[in-house]
Amino acid sequence: MTQQQLTGWRVVRGRLETAIKAPSFTEAVAFVQRVAEIAEEQNHHPDVDLRYNRVRVRVFSHDVGALTARDTRFAAAVDAVVEEAGLIRELERIGGTVITIDAVEISAVKPFWKAITGYRETQDDYLDDPSGILPSLWFQPSVERREQRSTTHVDVYVAHDQAEARVQAALDAGGRLVTDAYAPGFWVLADAEGNEACVCTTDLPEAPVGDFLLR
Structure with a gap:
């Protein structure tokens, strides 16, 4: 067992989740596209919900029924995109x-x-x-x-x-x-x-x- 800290994510109902707000619909779509690219690169695919300029991302290792290092690795990669794009976290929506x-x-x-x-x-x-x-x-x-x-x-x-x-x-x-x-x-x-x-x-x-x- 290892422990990982991700300040922009929370565990809810056994799933790792984050929520962000982008300046526009176009920038939210661009963020979703980057998330999709990360998912393909890591062969680890999340649930993504896009509503205009707001995006929620949930990730979970379905094959083992638990959170694993794959989930934290994915989350860390998404965090880098969030920081680079200057997107706003909305933890209250998680x-x-x-x-x-x-x-x-x-x-x-x-x-x-x-x-x-x-x-x-x-x-x-x-x-x-x-x-x-x-x-x-x-x-x-x-x-x-x-x-x-x-x-x-x-x-x-x-x-x-x-x-x-x-x-x-x-x-x-x-x-x-x-x-x-x-x-x-x-x-x-x-x-x-x-x-x-x-x-x-x-x-x-x-x-x-x-x-x-x-x-």
Whole structure:
């Protein structure tokens, strides 16, 4: 095991991710082209999302189901392009959303959601959008059916150093804290009518600038 530090990247849901802002659409496209060239040179291909002048890049070693030195090597090469082009990091945009469904019998519930969404099974108790754009579904084991409380909530994943600000913003917007007993792993909050959501961090919330262990 080795350790690598990449200050412009964060680990969210087991994937290494960064987000940048370019001065224009054309320059964002040029950045994506350079990322593509790096991917071809290293034979290691990321997920890239381009929205006008903003780009998000995620990388993960699918063949071993973990982050590896290939991912950090790729990220370091992308960092060099970011620095050379003078692009702006937007770490607050790193993350994603998971819709969580509590179920006593996951095997009886998951096929319905797989059929109705057209999602695919990617890991235990998860269904993911094949395009990688829409929120994932996660089926959380429950010991009993709840009649008076919704069994569905939203998990919002953010970078570890953005979590407390996101929690505070939700509280300032009229939400309430249900529990912070599991922080900094996750905070449970609710809106004014009791609908719940969790703000979740990376797997290593204690890392100050994005340290993580690699296989």
